[in-house]
Amino acid sequence: MSTGLPTAFxxxxxxxxxxxxxxxxxxxxxVEPAQTLVGTAAGEWGDRLIEIDADxxxxxxxxxxxxxxxxxxxxxxxxxRPAAWDALLTVLEALSTEYPEHMALSRSGTTCRxxxxxxxxxxxxxxxxxxxxxxxxxxxxxxxxxxxxVLLDQREDAxxxxxxVVTFAADWSMGFxxxxxxxxxxxxxxxxxxxxxxxxxxQFLMRLQAGQNYxxxxxxxxxxxxxxxxxxxxxxxxxxRTRIAEDPALHERLHLRVEVxxxxxxxxSGALMFLVxxxxxxxxxxxxxxxxxxxxxxxxxxLPQDMADYKGIxxxxxxxxxxxxxx
Amino acid sequence: MNTQLASTADEPTTADRSxxxxxxxxxxxxxxxxxxxDIREIVLRDPCRQNLPSYAPGSHLVIExxxxxxxxxxxxxxxxPAEYRISVLHCPDGRGGSxxxxxxxxxxxxxxxxxxxxxxxxxxARHHLLIAGGIGITPTLSHLRAAASWGKSAxxxxxxxxxxxxxxxxxxxxxxxxxxxxxxxxxxxxxFRDGLVEALGRQPLGTHLYACGPQNFMESVIAEARKAxxxxxxxxxxxxxxxxxxxxxxxxxxxxxxxxxxxxxxxTSLLEALQKSGVSVPNLCRQGVCGECRIPVKKGRPQHRDLxxxxxxxxxxxxxxxxxxxxxxPELELDI
Numbered sequence: 001m002s003t004g005l006p007t008a009f010x011x012x013x014x015x016x017x018x019x020x021x022x023x024x025x026x027x028x029x030x031v032e033p034a035q036t037l038v039g040t041a042a043g044e045w046g047d048r049l050i051e052i053d054a055d056x057x058x059x060x061x062x063x064x065x066x067x068x069x070x071x072x073x074x075x076x077x078x079x080x081r082p083a084a085w086d087a088l089l090t091v092l093e094a095l096s097t098e099y100p101e102h103m104a105l106s107r108s109g110t111t112c113r114x115x116x117x118x119x120x121x122x123x124x125x126x127x128x129x130x131x132x133x134x135x136x137x138x139x140x141x142x143x144x145x146x147x148x149x150v151l152l153d154q155r156e157d158a159x160x161x162x163x164x165v166v167t168f169a170a171d172w173s174m175g176f177x178x179x180x181x182x183x184x185x186x187x188x189x190x191x192x193x194x195x196x197x198x199x200x201x202x203q204f205l206m207r208l209q210a211g212q213n214y215x216x217x218x219x220x221x222x223x224x225x226x227x228x229x230x231x232x233x234x235x236x237x238x239x240x241r242t243r244i245a246e247d248p249a250l251h252e253r254l255h256l257r258v259e260v261x262x263x264x265x266x267x268x269s270g271a272l273m274f275l276v277x278x279x280x281x282x283x284x285x286x287x288x289x290x291x292x293x294x295x296x297x298x299x300x301x302x303l304p305q306d307m308a309d310y311k312g313i314x315x316x317x318x319x320x321x322x323x324x325x326x327x
Numbered sequence: 328m329n330t331q332l333a334s335t336a337d338e339p340t341t342a343d344r345s346x347x348x349x350x351x352x353x354x355x356x357x358x359x360x361x362x363x364x365d366i367r368e369i370v371l372r373d374p375c376r377q378n379l380p381s382y383a384p385g386s387h388l389v390i391e392x393x394x395x396x397x398x399x400x401x402x403x404x405x406x407x408p409a410e411y412r413i414s415v416l417h418c419p420d421g422r423g424g425s426x427x428x429x430x431x432x433x434x435x436x437x438x439x440x441x442x443x444x445x446x447x448x449x450x451x452a453r454h455h456l457l458i459a460g461g462i463g464i465t466p467t468l469s470h471l472r473a474a475a476s477w478g479k480s481a482x483x484x485x486x487x488x489x490x491x492x493x494x495x496x497x498x499x500x501x502x503x504x505x506x507x508x509x510x511x512x513x514x515x516x517x518x519f520r521d522g523l524v525e526a527l528g529r530q531p532l533g534t535h536l537y538a539c540g541p542q543n544f545m546e547s548v549i550a551e552a553r554k555a556x557x558x559x560x561x562x563x564x565x566x567x568x569x570x571x572x573x574x575x576x577x578x579x580x581x582x583x584x585x586x587x588x589x590x591x592x593x594x595t596s597l598l599e600a601l602q603k604s605g606v607s608v609p610n611l612c613r614q615g616v617c618g619e620c621r622i623p624v625k626k627g628r629p630q631h632r633d634l635x636x637x638x639x640x641x642x643x644x645x646x647x648x649x650x651x652x653x654x655x656x657p658e659l660e661l662d663i
Contacts, residue, residue: 029616029635079451082477089381089407107407127406128476155449156560196637203634204616211350211380211441268406270383270447 011054014043016281018292019217019258025299027192027307029201034213034262041291049094049213049262050145051277056118059146059168059227066167066228067139072175073230076138076151076163083151083271084163085127088137090266090273091145116144138165147262150174150274152182154206159272161185166230168278170220170257171312173231190306210267215260220311221320222257225280229257241312245319251287254320255280256296283323297324352379354411356435362414362493366462367429368402371411371437378407384473385446385466385537385565388413390428391438397424400465400539400565401442402494404472411439414493416462446537446565448473453533455481456526458548460540461491466565467539468494475505484526486513486540523548527555539565575630578654582606583625583662597649606663608649615651622649627659 018040037047045051067073076084092105092114104115110127125133133140142149142165151163159182166174177185182202192198208214222229223240244250262275287293300313301321308314358370373379382405387398390413399413415428431437446466448455455474459467464485474481485498495512502510511526513519527536536557538548545564552562574594580601581588591600598620601608610620615633624647631641633648640646647661 028618031616033613077451082450082473086381153450154447155451200616200634204614207614209441209443210382265444267381267442268383269450270444271450 012279012281013285013289015045015051015053016040016042016279017045017217017258017260018042018295019219020295020299023295023298024302025219025307027189027195027197029197029204029216031201031204031214031216031263034215034264042289046215046260048098049264050091050098050147050275051260052099052118052146056146060119060143062227063142063165063167067142067165070232072232073167074139074142074165075174075178076136077153077179080151080153080163080271081130081137083153083266083269083273084136084138084141086266086269086271087149087151087273088133088141089127089268090264091141091149091275095144119144138163141165142167145275147275147277150276151266152205152272152274154270154272157206158182159202159205164274166276168227168276169230170218170222170259170278171229171231171234176231188310190310205263205272208263208265208272210265212265214263216263218259218261220257221313221317222255222280223253225255225282227278227280241315245316250316250319251283251323253282254316255282256286283320287324293324297321301325350441352439352441354379354437354439356431356433356437357410359431359433363491365417365491366414366493367417368412368414368493369428369431371413371439372409374436376409378409379411380441381405381407382442383444383447384469385448386442386444386469387446387466388442389440390424392424392431393427395424395427397428398443399428400446400469402465402468404476405442405469406476411442414462414465446539446563448479448537449535449563452535453480454531454535455479456530456534456536457481457483458523458536458538458540459483459485460538460544460548461487462493463538463540463544463565464492464494464498465539467537468498470537471498471501471508475501475508478507480507482509482511482526484511484513484519484522486516486519489514520547520551523551524555527552527557535561535563537563537565575653576657578656579658580654581658581660583660585663591653596651597647597653601649610650613650615648618648620648620650621646623662625660625662628655629653629659630655 035047035049037044095103096105102117106113111124112127113124115122130136138149148166148168149164150161150166152159153162161177161180161182164174183198186192186198223237223244226237229237244254247253258279260277264273264275266273286296300317303317308317353374354371355374356369357372360368362368382401384405386405387400388411389396389398399415401411402414403410403412415425417429418425448470455470457467457470467483471481471483498510502508511522513522536552538545549562549564577590577592579588579590580597589600589604591597598608598610598613608620608622615635618635624644628644629647630653632651635648636646
């Protein structure tokens, strides 16, 4: 039986959003218009808002387990209920446009019908009625896309992280950050405050109008194909970071972790939505593309210490660079 | 270099990576009615009857009509709307935009901007105090509809001249059947001022105030609210166009290294003009934020409109962010 999903393992590299346009990496407000195709040394990516790939069923099932074990990964302040419904409608509309062979949203008044043949789902719900949709709008949305979802409210000339479903966090905690200002959420990041990158980013986001979607990439490194590297599960993955440098299987276990973050002004509620999609590729996989092998090696070798510390890669980045550049 | 190319070529080029982001719609006038003697409601639809982009309460669109481009508030529900509704007061002393809209015929095609949000409700407000003077009812009406559909608490003070109140029946009906809404009407300046002072004094903590109407009306509402010690962050007025940079004056740039000149018409960015004339410039956000499109300036005074350069850098006039910034003088020399 065909699942309708891409099966080739190579798909991961062919669609991998390799994030280094230069030999050095520094923070910048690296936003660009969404839904524009980018060619890479291994293929291309970026033509879609929502990316569904061969890991779709696996990642959705991982998210279900995480949410069942730890409900603090989902949060929604009361005033964000309209934003959650707006996020649901906006993303389901995007899915039915980008994947018409598998997904369809139809609507009459407040009654909507959603069909997703990849999950064998066909259901009706009423916009604004939380009890009409399994788990409410935000949790249901998180069962349809691999992306983590963060909702920001805009008020008092600032952005506030007031809701979201984040099961695949790169070393942060949604439950801890909820209710904070955008600038507070980014408080621990080095350099971006002195260089005013984060205030510029906030200005940009606050001016973003509906219909003009943007995106940016961010990256770090993760040991094994572990999507859930949240603060909550730190005891399960933190110690790997001290041991990996000596591990002969470093090139198999160490992954470049790239986030593609879509920045969407939700049209009905005026809230901002971040869709954070996480991609992992091991050094071994990346090294099959010579240009990437060289570039990642150079970036890791050159990265200033404070940035490496913040990313949590100090203990092994030299070993990784050595493997990439010398092997 | 070819100045004609720069000023006339309007289609996206392959170098223009954001060209796919469309900012305008072509719609048809599906219906038009006089709500009062001077206020005409226009209903716009997609020619193929597709649903139109959703919008937040208080949003407006800019209609291009007979050479005018005027913003009008959307009065309907912004949730996957089948149509856009605007109500336009005829201003015979204005620049002519409203006359042109009043002349639009049924079935006529018009080019409009995507809805832009610059006067949204504050989601976390405990209560919304909406204050509308005359035609200022238009964005207020969409606020009221949103409050009704989400069960949010809102009170409307509506002041109008007799026989000139647009949407009055609709508003009375909406407020009557929605428990979380209330309405107070005023037909005279003095009774309104008394009602305003009274209303300002009895709002629960956490109330946000939204005023829309003629400029002097909004100013007097805000002045009364300040007198009643309302915090600034709770006061909101409709200010059209703040979300848009103005189109700017035309100017010409000379390219010191490659030679040649490029003319930048009003409404076209320096970046767009350079790209259309074949000069490739790295760029990302096109909103003066990311810093990618920085170009060195050799002579002249850039009119800086970006958020990227700091005050010192702006004062030095050594570089320009060409996606949003322009020139103070008719000519500018770039070091490219």
